[in-house]
Amino acid sequence: MAAPTKRMIRYTLLRALQMIPTVLLVTVAVFVLIIIIPGDPVLSMLGYYADDVTAVPHEIYDRMFRELRLDRPIPVQYLYWLGDALQGDFGKSVVFRVPVIDVVLSRVPATLYLGTASLLIAIAVSVPFGVWAAVKNDTWVDHLASGFVLFGIAVPGFWFGMIVILVFAIYLGWLPSIGYVPPQEDFLRFLKHLILPATVLGLDVAANILRFQRTDFLDQLHQDYVRTARAKGLPGQLVIWKHVLKNSLIATVTVVGLNTARLLGGSTIIETLFSYPGLSRLLIEAIYARDFPVIQAVVLWMVVLVVIVNFFVDLIYAYLNPRIRYATA
């Protein structure tokens, strides 16, 4: 096996192993955080208000208290919770009285579709536009790109969302204003429901990526190796797309990585505005309702996702810049 490949495998394994303590630490944090938040899970589970404590028959309260293992020391509770969580058992939702895993899994596909579609839109808009703006520096194209970035960063997502709903759903009636339809049920309706929220989210992220992409690309264009490549007589398009683009992607990959995690778990406002049944909306509703098991499961999902995305970002770094894997190895 060639040395660079060996180094890459070693680098990948090292990064993968580092994920385990990170996730474990987060599980401890999530568990402790839930314990210190006010609210009695037994009362919630029994459907009583927090001021009803004296109305609940003692035997019922005590039985539920034991069933939830709240009578055990906190470290023991944690181990039980972790053991169950590893088997996909996060308990039952306090609010809905159904298994948490069912509630969470019912939201995962919608979240993945929205996140992926938004990311694709963001990359499709930002990378070519960023390259174009850098190449056409200080022309109308560059000014247009700067205007787009300014708009994307300055305008709140919920406002932009309201505007697109008004135009495309209410005035034109082309697209639905709310909801989600699974693709297996009706693919065309699935796309129609996805377009508006994905576009609003995607353009917001695109503005962020474009800013970095343009600056980095511009920076690379002034490097010696570009001048050398051109002096050697390489075609301009080849220099741009093969050499400059690859080197300018390091910062872009970081921004894409950060935004991927955000898109897959932090699009609460857009999900609320479009009444889209994603995980972010579920988390907010669970927090309001003190639905502890759901909060734990969703936060854990989001954290694991961030860790995995970061892992892949690290791998892409190493691919784009071999010095990174050499240094680690």
Added chain:
Amino acid sequence: MNLRKRCNIVSMFMLVAWLAAAVVLTLASPATGDAASKPEAWEKRQGGTLIIGSSKDMNTKHPFTRVTSVDEFIKMMMWESITMYDLAGNLHGMLAESWEPNADASEWTFKLRRGVKFHNGAEMTSADWVWSYDYILNPANGAYANTVLSDNIAKVEAVDPYTVKFTMVGPRALFPHVLSSIQNGTIVPKGSLGGKVGEIEGNPPPGTGPFQFVNWTPGTQVEFKRFEDYWDGAPYLEGLRFRIITNKAARQNALRAGDVDMADRLRPSFAERVKKGRITGIQTRAVGGAGFRQLYFNTKGKWTGDKRVREAIIISLDREATVEEGFLGVGDPLPLAVPPDSDWLRAGTANLPSYERDVKRARQLLKEAGYNGEPLSLNMTLGQEVALGEAIVRQAAEAGLNIKMAPVESTIFYERLGKGDFSLLMSSGRFRGEPGLEETINYVCEKGKVRRSRTGYCNPAMDALISSYPTASDRAERVRIYGKIVKAVFADEMMQYGIGWSNNRNFGWRNKVKDWQRGPGQEYRNALGGLHRTWIEK
């Protein structure tokens, strides 16, 4: 004309009359049974799925857990109460056809409505009633209504398949009113619940309502289909879907875009735009008495424990101005959670001072109490009107009161309420025909399992006064007792201050939705109409 001819003519007339009567009866009969027997009008109207943008979701699939407002309104599609109010506040039988108390109302005999079927096809009988109430009354089952019903019912027994006798723990003249909510009295088939407290595996137990459960995706939607054998005739709508849209703006947009046919809790400004014709194709209706807002004072609180401070707070407020500012001009300032122009209001306010705003006297009272601007917390939920809280804080500040608004989510709100960790509490109220029944949880200190007093107030004389209310068979007597309760609570002890009704909640529906009647509050139905009589114009 000979006798035979006359007889023939009479017979012919009788035959024609009989045939005509048969035709008329067929056309006028309720829409039940198979499609072939349904009248033409029904056939024209039937069909379609009504999509409702709902501000909240159903909480559980269990019929006997605690219900919250919208949760209950959704469940009322599949489960029904024993009795129900109409829009005018009159009580009607639903699952019961009639009821009769004994001389002192310590026993109640209910005649069941005949021909009521559960969604599983079985007929509802007294055995189902006895089983359902025994289930609630068994503390091991953890039913939420256990607290209220065990304070009323000692024993339930079946007299015959269509008659049930309730033996009460004492005289309970208002028992049929208690059974007007599904939480206190829905009926499920015998043996249909079991297992762990509050948990349901699979579908919820069958109900008797006009729509039957299809599926529920928590936080997303609840779906029902028409129940063909509904006792009051099959609904016109083929299906009913509650889409959970928690955001007001999103609900309004969805209604405008036609993504939903109906939506609840819309902004007054939206309704105003519809009224002015700036938004077309939609109708709106304000919910009269959408919710009453009132302040409770913690009588065990450091400062609010002093009656002079409580009085100072009350006279620092201008009710009219508070309602104008807090409800954005769409409210009714009233001191009590009863309908305007009702005998309840007249009896309640008869001995109630008007409490005109008097900042100077408020300052004097605070000075006498030794209060010097120490913070007083106003416990309120996030869902309540922040503008109302701000109006109260600002007005009270003019008298030197330092009220700090604390909007929190409901779990913390109730936790603070339970611990008495508040100075003032902003609470909702609603009118359900018998206002005296609502006061139990607020002031009764210890009475069976109904054990709490929101204000921390504890007085056996008050307990006795409030407890006498549900025992009075005569309405006039209850009105009189209510007047006494109000005097004690609002005037003598100054533990509560009524602000007014907020009429800032609106239903909206697209023009194609026909013949819908709301409930006496924000329900989707009442005893005489509702979504089961609603149809969609094709």
